[in-house]
Amino acid sequence: TIDSAVKEKIQKYLSGLGCNPSGPTKKLSCISIKNSGRVATCPSGMIVTGCACGYGCGSWNVEGQNTCHCQCSVIDWTTARCCHLE
């Protein structure tokens, strides 16, 4: 039928466009993960955008995309700020 021919055409064309069947991503979403000690790790699928440390410490680094590591000599807690698109 003409209907099925048109539908097939649309499907082919859209798949050539790389169009995402589940729809485009909408929003930046973030959570904080707080841990005792000097490391805090984001859940799988989220990525560190910043870290906070106990004892007023502002020296930190990110290990492997999703773990915050606070560097000062004395640290009692570490928080990872973790974001992804949803």
Added chain:
Amino acid sequence: TIDSAVKEKIQKYLSGLGCNPSGPTKKLSCISIKNSGRVATCPSGMIVTGCACGYGCGSWNVEGQNTCHCQCSVIDWTTARCCHLE
């Protein structure tokens, strides 16, 4: 007409795909909001990715997704780093 039949077909098919009429999101965009005192709040629709504090303090937490709270005993300013997709 054949034209209107095809257009209707496309509209039905695309809406079934969850295709976003305003187009896909393109870019991560961030601003800094600086306040005197120990809190700074992002504009509605933006989310905190990190915070900076006066007096060299690196201990902070995020309250309710869009407010930075600096925790050291003496704080003169707080900056929220606020991001969203646009």
Added chain:
Amino acid sequence: TIDSAVKEKIQKYLSGLGCNPSGPTKKLSCISIKNSGRVATCPSGMIVTGCACGYGCGSWNVEGQNTCHCQCSVIDWTTARCCHLE
């Protein structure tokens, strides 16, 4: 032909929708750029979401979207956390 007429129709309709031919954006991606001194700059196309500073310092600001500037009087290194969509 009917095929080329349908294809043209689809192209017109999609372009009216603002549909992105390269497909929707998928993932938040971040890297860390560490520098000696008190500034660190993200690569072009990335934006600062947070900064870390040497000597435990948590006082920083972002200059012009992609540079971290650590503010404490003594600073030996600065790290910019740089993100974009890919």
